[in-house]
Amino acid sequence: MKKYILTLPLLFVSIISMAQAVSTPLKPGRTPEGVVYFLPKTVFQLNLLVEKKTYKPGEFCKYAEKFLRLSGIAQEEEVTHSIVSYGLTPVGVRDTSKCYTVMLKGKSATAEVKLSDDGVLQAVNAEPAKVKVKEPFKPAPRKAPVDSKQYLSAEVLSAGSVAKMAELTVQQILEIQNHRQMLISGEAEDVPTDKDQLQLMIDQLDKEREALMSMFLGTTTRDTVEQVITICPEKEVKREVVFRLNKKIGLVDKDDLSGIPYYMNIEDEHHTTLQKYDIPENKKDGGFFVNVPGRIKFTLLREDHQLASFNLYAAQFGFVELRSGSLFKRYVTHMTLNPVTGSVETIHADMPTK
Template identity: 35%
Template sequence: MSRKGIIAMSLLAATLCTTNAQNVDFYKPGEGEGIAYFLPKTAVEVNVIATRVRYTPGDFCQYANRYLKINNVTSEPSTEWEIKKIEVRRIGVPDSTKAYIIKLNDKSIMSNIEVTDNSIIKAINTSAPKSVNPEYILEKSQPSEDGRKYMTEEILSAGSTAKMAELTAKEIYNIRESKNLILRGQADTMPKDGASLKLIMDNLDKQEKALTDMFTGKEVTEDKLFTAVILPDKEVTNDVVLRFSKKLGILSSDNLAGEPIYIKVKSPTPIQTVAIPEEDSKKKKKKAPKGILYNIPGKANVSISFRGKTLFEDSNMLFAQFGSTELLVDDLFNKKVNTRVIFDTVTGGIQKIDKD
C-alpha cells in the first residue's frame, strides 16, 4: 500500500465486501483491506542554537602588555559555549491507539486519500499544501589572516621572539599613524576619491588586526543546532529536556556534566483519552462508526527555562492528546456531495473543509 495514495475507485473494487460496507474500521497491521491511516499525537521539538567560541593564543601573547598595553591576555587555548537562541515547534507522530482503515464502497466518492510518509492522514478529495520546515541560519565567523603575512623582512629576521614582538608592535603603531594622516588629509599621497579612501582604510584595518592578533590571539565563533523531541502523554512539570555546559555545550538530558534546561507542558483541561473498542468474547469486533475520524485538539502552555529564567513560552499551542476525537459523518462523502477536507498533520484537526 502506498503511503501517499491517490486511489482510483476501480482499483479498490476488489477489496469491497458489499455496497453498504462501513467507511472506517479499526486497523491492526496485517489485517483488513483498504487504506490505513493514523491520527497524530503532537510532539514537542526543542531546537537550541548554541555558539561555540574557540580561542587560540597569539605567538606574542606574553608581550601584549609590554608593547601594546593590552591586559588580561591569556596564553592558554580555550573553548566556551553560550546559548544563543531557543525555538520550539510541534511535530506530528502516528498515534498507535488511533489507527484506522478506510473501506470505500461504490456509494462513496472518496477517490483521493493523501497521507504523510508515516501514514498520518493529510487530505481527502484534494491535495494538502506542502509543509515547510524552518531553516535555521547558523553563523560562523572567519578568522583574521595570518599576521606573518604582513611582517616586514626586519621582523622576520629578528633573532628572538621578544625582538619580533617589539618590531611587530612598532609596525602596528606605524599603521595607526598612516591611518591618522590619511583621515587628517596630511598623507603624502592622498586617495583620489571616496572609493579609493575606503579601499585603503579597509586594507590598513586588516593589516592592523592581523598583526594585533599575534598578541591578543584569535577567536572563532560557530553556531551549532541541537534538537530534542518529547512526546507528552500527560502534563509535564519541569522535566529536563537538555543540559548545558559552558565548557562542553549542549548535552543530553541524562548527562550530569551540564546544568538542566527544563520544559513544562500544562493544559488548562484534562487530557481526553479515546478508548479503542476491544473484541468481545466471540471474537467479533464492535461496530465501528461510519465516517472519517479526526481530532479536535486542545490548548496547552509550553515553556522552556534555564537557571530560573524563562527562555521560551507559548500559551496557545495545540495538542492532539489534550483534545478529543470526533467523526465526519459518512453522508458527507456520497455521489450527491463532493466534500474536500485538509487535515492538520500535527494535531489531526481539520484545517479546511468545503463541498459542492
C-alpha cells in the same frame, strides 16, 4: 512496518462497524470492507543553534600588558560552547493508539481517501495540505585565517628575541595608526585624490593593524551548528530536564551531570477550537474520526531564567471527534486535515443544484 495478528471475533466486529476505533493496529489502506487509517500525534523538535568558540593565544600574548597595557589576556587555548538561538517546530507523527476503520457506501463508496506513507489520514476527495518543512540552518562561510606574520616588518623579523619582536611590533602598530590618521586629515604625502582609493588604503591599514594586534590579543573562531531534540509530550510537566550543556564539549545527555541543566515546562491550557459533543448513533455510520487539538504552553528555562516560550496546539492534548457519516454518504464531500495536529483544515460538500 510491523504486522499484527487480529483475532477473528475482533476482525468481525471491526468490519461491521462503520466508523470506530480499532484496538489492534491493522495495516492502513483500502480493503474490500473499508479504509483503515491513523490519526497523528504532535511532537516538537527543539531546534538549538550551538556556537563553539575557539580562542587561540597570540604569539606575543604574554607581552600584551607590558607593551600595550592590556591585562587579563588569556595565554592558553580555550574552547567554549553556548546556545545562541532556540526554536520549536511541531511535527505530526502516526499515533498508533488512534487507528480507525471506516466503511464507504453511498456517495462515499468511490471516495478518494489519501493517506501518508505511514497511514495517517490526510484528505478525502481533496489534495493533502502541504507540510511546512523548516529550512535547515546554513552557517555563514568561514573567513580564511590571516597569517599575521606576513605584515611584520623586516626589522621585527630580524630581532633577536621574542620580547624584542613584540616591542618592535607595537611600534609598527603605532606607525600604522598614525599613518591612518594623517590620511584621514589629509596631512599624509600619499593621500590619493580619489575617495574610493583613499577608503581602500584605510581599509588595508585597518586589516594590517588588526592582524598585528591579534599577535597580542589572540584569535577567536566561531562555528555554529544546529542540533535538534525531539520531544513528545503526553501530559503536563514542571521543570523537567530536557538537555544539558557542557561548556567545554557542547550538548550532553540530560542525565550527564557534567552539563548545566535546561528545563521545560509544559502547561495544558485546556483550550480547544471546538467543544466536545455526542454524535447520534445514526450519524456515526460512514463518518471519519478527526482530532480536535488542545493548546499548550511550552517554556524553556535555565535555572529560574526563562529563555523562550511558545504557545502551540497538540493533538494529544485535545480529543477525537467524528465528522458525521451522513455528510459523506449523501454528498461528495471534500476534506483536508492538518498534517501536524490531525484537525480539519477545510471541509465542504458538493450540494446538488436545483
